[in-house]
Every structure is written in structure tokens, then in C-alpha cells.
Amino acid sequence: MESLTDxxxxxxxxxxxxxxxLWAIISISFGVSFQAILYTTxxxxxxxxxxxxxxxxxxxxxxxxxxTLLAVPAVVVGLTLYLLxxxxxxxxxxxxxxxxxxMVLGQxxxxxxxxxxxxxxxxxxxxxxxxxxAYTLGAPPLRAMFTVMHxxxxxxxxxxxxxxxxxxxxxxxxxxxxxxxxxxxxxxTTAIALETSKGQFAQGIALGIVLLVLALVxxxxxxxxxxxxxxxx
Amino acid sequence: MRNAIGVSLIxxxxxxxxxxxxxxxAQRPIRLATTTSTDNSGLLRQLLxxxxxxxxxxxxxxxxxxxxxxxxxxxxxxxxxxxxxxEDEMEFVSARYGVNRRDVMYNDFVIIGPHTDGAKIRxxxxxxxALNRIQKAQLPFVSRGDDxxxxxxxxxxxxxxxxxxxxxxxxxAGQGMGKVLQMAEELDGYTLTDRGTxxxxxxxxxxxxxxxxxxxxxxxxxxxxxxxxxxxxxxxYRGAMRLIEWLTSQQGQxxxxxxxxxxxxxxxxxxxxx
Numbered sequence: 210m211e212s213l214t215d216x217x218x219x220x221x222x223x224x225x226x227x228x229x230x231l232w233a234i235i236s237i238s239f240g241v242s243f244q245a246i247l248y249t250t251x252x253x254x255x256x257x258x259x260x261x262x263x264x265x266x267x268x269x270x271x272x273x274x275x276x277t278l279l280a281v282p283a284v285v286v287g288l289t290l291y292l293l294x295x296x297x298x299x300x301x302x303x304x305x306x307x308x309x310x311x312m313v314l315g316q317x318x319x320x321x322x323x324x325x326x327x328x329x330x331x332x333x334x335x336x337x338x339x340x341x342x343a344y345t346l347g348a349p350p351l352r353a354m355f356t357v358m359h360x361x362x363x364x365x366x367x368x369x370x371x372x373x374x375x376x377x378x379x380x381x382x383x384x385x386x387x388x389x390x391x392x393x394x395x396x397x398t399t400a401i402a403l404e405t406s407k408g409q410f411a412q413g414i415a416l417g418i419v420l421l422v423l424a425l426v427x428x429x430x431x432x433x434x435x436x437x438x439x440x441x442x
Numbered sequence: 443m444r445n446a447i448g449v450s451l452i453x454x455x456x457x458x459x460x461x462x463x464x465x466x467x468a469q470r471p472i473r474l475a476t477t478t479s480t481d482n483s484g485l486l487r488q489l490l491x492x493x494x495x496x497x498x499x500x501x502x503x504x505x506x507x508x509x510x511x512x513x514x515x516x517x518x519x520x521x522x523x524x525x526x527x528x529e530d531e532m533e534f535v536s537a538r539y540g541v542n543r544r545d546v547m548y549n550d551f552v553i554i555g556p557h558t559d560g561a562k563i564r565x566x567x568x569x570x571x572a573l574n575r576i577q578k579a580q581l582p583f584v585s586r587g588d589d590x591x592x593x594x595x596x597x598x599x600x601x602x603x604x605x606x607x608x609x610x611x612x613x614x615a616g617q618g619m620g621k622v623l624q625m626a627e628e629l630d631g632y633t634l635t636d637r638g639t640x641x642x643x644x645x646x647x648x649x650x651x652x653x654x655x656x657x658x659x660x661x662x663x664x665x666x667x668x669x670x671x672x673x674x675x676x677x678x679y680r681g682a683m684r685l686i687e688w689l690t691s692q693q694g695q696x697x698x699x700x701x702x703x704x705x706x707x708x709x710x711x712x713x714x715x716x
Contacts, residue, residue, distance in 0.1 A: 296518030296674060304676075306519055307473060307504060388504040406621040407482050408646045 220415035230391075231412065235419055238396035241309055242377040245316035250369055253321050257328030258354055262340070272329060278322035286318050287385030294386065307388035312396070315382035320372035327371055331364025332357065363438040370427050370434075378420060469499040472681035475520035477591055478618040480664070481505035483642040483708055488701050493688045499681045507590030507618075515539055515667065518674035522682035524689075526591040526636075526664045540667035542683065544690050547698050547709040548663040551595060552640060553654035554623075555581075555632035563632075569657040570603040577603075580611045582631035584622050587614030591662075596634045599659060623647060636662050638708035645704070663712065666690075689713070 223231055260272055292298050294306040294314075305311045339360050343353040358365060380398035387394030389403060397416045404413040480486055481503055490501050506514070508525040515523045516539045524546065525531060534540045553563065553572055561579040563572040576583055585607070586593035600607050613631065615622050619639040626633045627647045640652065666686050671679035688694050690713035699711050 301518070307502065388502070390502045390504060393502060406478075406618045406624075408620055408624055408643055 216410040216414050219411035220413075220418060223412060223415045224418065231415060233392050234395055234397060234400045234416065237309070237392075237394070238377060238398070241312045241383075241396060242316060242373060245313045245320060245376055246369060246373050248313070249317045249320045249324060249372070253324035254328050254358065254365065257325045257332055258358070260325070260329050261332035261335075262354075262357075272326075275322045275325045275329070279326055281319075281322075282381065283315075283319060283379045283383075284381030284385065286315055287382035290315050290318070290382065290386045306386060307390060307394060309387070309394055311386040312383050312394055315386050316376040316379065319379060319382060320376050323372040323375055324368050327368030328365055331361045331368060334364065335361045363434045366434055367431055370431050374424065374427050377423065469497065470678050470681060471500045471502045472522060472678050472685055473502050473504065473520045474522050474524060474685065475504050475506060475511035475514045476524040477508050477511065477526060477664075478505050478620070479526070479592070479636045479639045480524055482618065482620050483638045484703070485638070485698070485701050485709060489689070489694065489697050492693070492697070493685065497684050497688070499684060501685065505618075507586070507588045508594065509589030509591075515669045518669065518677060521669055521678040522685055523667045523669070524664060525667070526662055527594050528663055528665065530594065531665050531667060534667065538670055539673060541670050541672075542686060543665050543667045544686055545712040546664045546666050546689050547695075548661065548712045549637045549709050550655060551592065551634055551660040551662050552637050552652050553632060553634055554626065554640060554650050555653050556626075556630040556649055557651045558630065559651070559653060561632070564651070564653045566654050567656050569599055569654055569659050572654045573599060573603045573605060576632050577605050577607065577611075580609070582626075582629045583607065583612050584626045584629060584631045584633045585612060585614045586619065586622055587616045588618070590619075592619060592634060592636060595660075595662070599634070602659065623650070626650060641703050641706050641708055664709070 260268060260275075290311065291306065293300050294303065294311055295301055296304075296306065305314070335357050340353050340357050343356040344350070348356065378398060380402055383389075383394070383396055384399045384402065387396070387399065389395050389399040395403070397420055401413045401416050404410070404416075476486070482505070486503055490503070494500055504511075504514070504520065508527045508530070511520065511523050511525050512527075512530060512534055514520040515534065523540065531540075531543055535543050553569060555561070555563065555576075560581050561572075561575040563575050566572045566575075585596060613625070613629070615625055617625070619635055620643055622633055623635060623639065623643050624647075625631065627649050630649065632653075637655070644650075666689055668679060668682040668686060669677050671677055689698075695711035695713050698709050699707070701708055
């Protein structure tokens with residue numbers, strides 16, 4: 210067994226030398242997760258806004274439902290999606306199993322509750338007067354909504370970053386519905402799982418480094434956002 | 443507001459530049475469900491690129507255990523299967539889930555274990571006797587436990603030996619072959635493995651030795667089966683047949699024959715024997 214230092218050194222040289230396969234894996238990860246977050250954010254924030262601003266029966270139940278969904282394991286989402294998308298399942302005709310689209314769908318399902326829950330908290334913290342002012346000044350409801358969202362934009366950015374962090378680091382769902390196909394559905398996390406099972410620790414570590422760097426960047430931007438938010442308050 | 447537009451522009455550009463488009467070749471991709479042994483050993487990396495180049499069919503490899511691969515074929519989630527569980531394959535074909543099964547290659551299973559070999563099975567020619575001794579010695583045996591071809595064979599061997607394995611010495615891992623070999627290394631355990639994966643992993647497994655080989659019962663044959671187009675008419679049957687033809691052609695068989703790791707042959711061509 211190679212030592213940790215050996216594996217890490219090999220990992221760095223793989224990254225620096227622009228190993229084509231490694232970078233393909235990285236770009237698949239980012240492509241899929243960016244798409245997922247892009248498609249999920251608008252409906253999720255609308256939902257969060259509805260939950261924060263409208264009084265309707267069952268609202269509290271819905272809010273706690275979304276909080277509960279935060280804890281759903283990725284493999285459960287993966288298995289459910291697998292059964293739905295399988296050729297023998299109800300949506301088999303769409304032929305989506307083992308495609309990037311299936312991975313995007315899975316990650317959308319995973320990121321939705323995070324965006325709703327965190328977006329809801331952010332929107333709740335908005336000053337009710339912002340909306341009232343906008344509305345009384347003659348802004349149509351949609352316009353007033355954007356004004357409120359703009360007011361709490363840092364909180365919403367934080368929600369998006371947190372959701373992105375979860376889905377890019379997720380392995381169970383991508384493995385199940387993506388199938389870990391080289392150059393197509395093999396992303397950072399499924400590749401790490403595979404390389405580890407093959408005993409190729411160097412590539413696993415190289416990919417781990419990429420994820421760590423990403424986590425660092427995300428957290429740094431999150432704290433910068435928080436800082437700016439605190440300055441404003 | 444300008445900020446938000448800037449951010450979304452960056453996001454969109456990143457997305458476009460980073461996401462690799464799905465294979466846009468002229469031909470529909472072939473979904474090949476196969477065992478971890480053919481993929482993890484590196485064989486498919488030698489075998490598939492020339493095929494993709496010559497025919498224009500991209501091949502999507504989904505590496506799972508044989509049990510899962512057969513299941514995927516039955517559900518129509520794969521176009522063609524490269525697996526190693528002869529009886530199950532025959533059953534799959536006779537149940538009309540698959541057609542045109544052909545032999546592709548063979549190697550053998552081997553029993554490997556710690557070099558201390560507490561069960562004293564080294565050099566035995568009889569696999570059942572070896573299993574008997576391992577059970578008597580109550581030494582760790584790591585089972586795949588995942589209904590793969592190797593796991594099916596292992597359970598068959600225990601049955602033949604008249605043993606129902608169980609107890610703290612029998613560890614069902616539920617993982618692929620490479621992972622199970624690593625577990626055997628860490629646990630000083632015995633396990634049954636195909637020779638290909640064993641050879642591919644041997645350099646990193648310093649505590650393990652090949653202990654038993656050569657028993658007729660350890661013969662390991664790989665077959666390829668197209669999923670029946672009668673069952674799923676929009677399956678990529680043409681692609682599947684092209685792949686079957688190619689793997690059993692002289693060129694495919696030569697690549698299999700010439701594929702070595704550290705000078706050792708992993709798989710032997712078998713298509714001539716059809």
C-alpha cells in the first residue's frame with residue numbers, strides 16, 4: 210500500500226499535468242451541479258417566498274416538511290429516481306436512466322428543500338415594511354417580490370451556495386442514476402468511490418483536493434457575504 | 443441589480459464551458475452492463491476504443507456485479523451484457539430476456555489468503571478441501587456478498603463442500619472485487635477472486651498470496667448477451683449485435699489475448715469454441 214504522502218504527491222502531479230480524464234470528471238461534476246442549481250433556484254425561491262409571505266392553511270406543516278426533507282439521504286432519492294426512470298418504471302419511455310439528465314434531476318430534488326428552507330428563513334427576516342412600501346408605491350406584486358428578494362439577497366446567495374455544496378459533494382444519488390460511466394456520468398465523487406475500490410488512491414486524493422478547494426472557496430464567499438450583511442445591518 | 447446580472451452571466455458561462463456535451467456521435471450509444479472484473483482490470487479500456495472508432499458507436503460502460511447486470515438486462519436498462527455466471531446466463535436466455543449469447547473469454551477463480559496461511563491450504567488442488575479447512579480454522583473469509591458472478595460461484599462452492607458459511611469468521615462485504623481484496627489484505631483474510639482482478643491488484647496487496655488454483659470447479663467463463671429486442675423494441679439491438687460480433691471477431695479476441703498486466707495474461711479468448 211502506498212503511503213499517504215506518495216499518493217498525495219502523485220495526485221498533485223495528475224492535477225498539474227492536466228490529466229485529461231481527471232479534468233473531464235471534474236467538468237462533469239461542475240456541469241451537472243451548475244445545471245441542477247440553475248433550474249432549481251427559481252421555483253425553490255418562489256416556493257420560499259410563498260411560504261414566507263402568504264398565510265394559508267397547512268403553511269407551518271409545509272415548512273416543517275421541507276425541513277424534514279433536508280435529512281433525506283441521497284441514496285434514497287437515487288433509489289426512488291432509479292425505480293421511476295428504469296425502463297420498467299413509470300417514466301421508462303423517457304430513457305433517462307444512466308444519463309447526465311438523470312443526475313441533474315436527482316441533484317435538483319436534493320437541492321430543492323435546502324433552497325426552500327434557507328430561502329424561507331432569509332425572506333422571513335426581511336422587513337415587512339419593504340414589501341408594504343413597494344406595494345403602496347404602486348409596484349405590482351411581482352415587482353414587490355423582487356424588491357424583497359433584493360433586500361435579502363445575501364441570505365439567498367448563502368442558500369444557493371449551501372445547496373450547491375451539498376449536491377456537488379453528493380455521491381449516492383449520482384452513482385445510482387448516473388451509473389458512473391466514464392466521460393459521461395462519472396463525476397468527482399463517484400470517481401473517488403471507484404478509484405478507492407480499485408486501490409488507486411492517488412486519483413481519489415486528487416479529486417478530493419478539488420472538492421476541498423471548492424469547499425474552501427464556497428465557505429470563504431459565504432463568510433464574505435455574511436460580513437457584508439453584518440456591515441449593512 | 444447589475445451585480446446580479448454579472449453573477450448570473452458568470453454562472454451561465456461557467457456552466458456552458460464546463461459541462462461536457464453528451465456523446466453526440468452519429469450512432470446511438472450502446473449501454474454495456476458488465477462485471478467489475480472486466481472494467482476494473484483495465485481490459486475494456488483496451489477493447490472498446492478501437493470498436494468505438496471503427497463503428498462510431500459510443501459504448502457506455504456500467505460496471506456492476508453480474509446479478510445486477512442481468513437484472514438491468516431484464517428491466518431493459520442495458521442493451522448488452524458481458525457477464526460471468528453461465529447457469530444464470532442460460533436461464534436469462536431461455537426466459538427470452540436475452541438472445542445470441544456467445545462465449546467471449548475465460549480465466550479462472552483462485553483462492554487467495556494471508557501469507558501466514560493459518561488454515562494450511564497452500565498448494566491444495568481441491569477447492570472444496572480448502573474451504574473446509576478455512577471453515578475448520580475459523581479464519582476470516584471475506585465474501586463479496588453482492589450477488590455478483592464471483593459471489594454466485596463462491597456460494598455454489600460452499601454448497602458443494604456441504605458447508606453453510608456463517609459466524610464471525612465469515613464476512614459479507616457487499617462490495618466489488620477490488621474492495622474485497624483490500625479488505626482481505628487488511629483483515630488477513632481469505633477470499634475467492636477471479637484471476638484477472640487478482641493480478642491487477644497484486645502489486646498493492648503485500649500480505650496476500652495466491653494459495654489455491656487449478657480446480658475444475660474454478661473455471662470462469664465470460665459470455666456476452668444481447669437484450670432481446672422482442673421484449674424492448676427500442677433497445678439498441680443493432681449496436682449490441684455489432685459489439686458482440688466485434689468482441690468475438692479475430693481482432694477483438696487478439697486484443698483479449700494480448701492484454702497483460704506485469705507480463706501476465708488475464709483473460710483467454712474463447713470465441714472460437716462457440
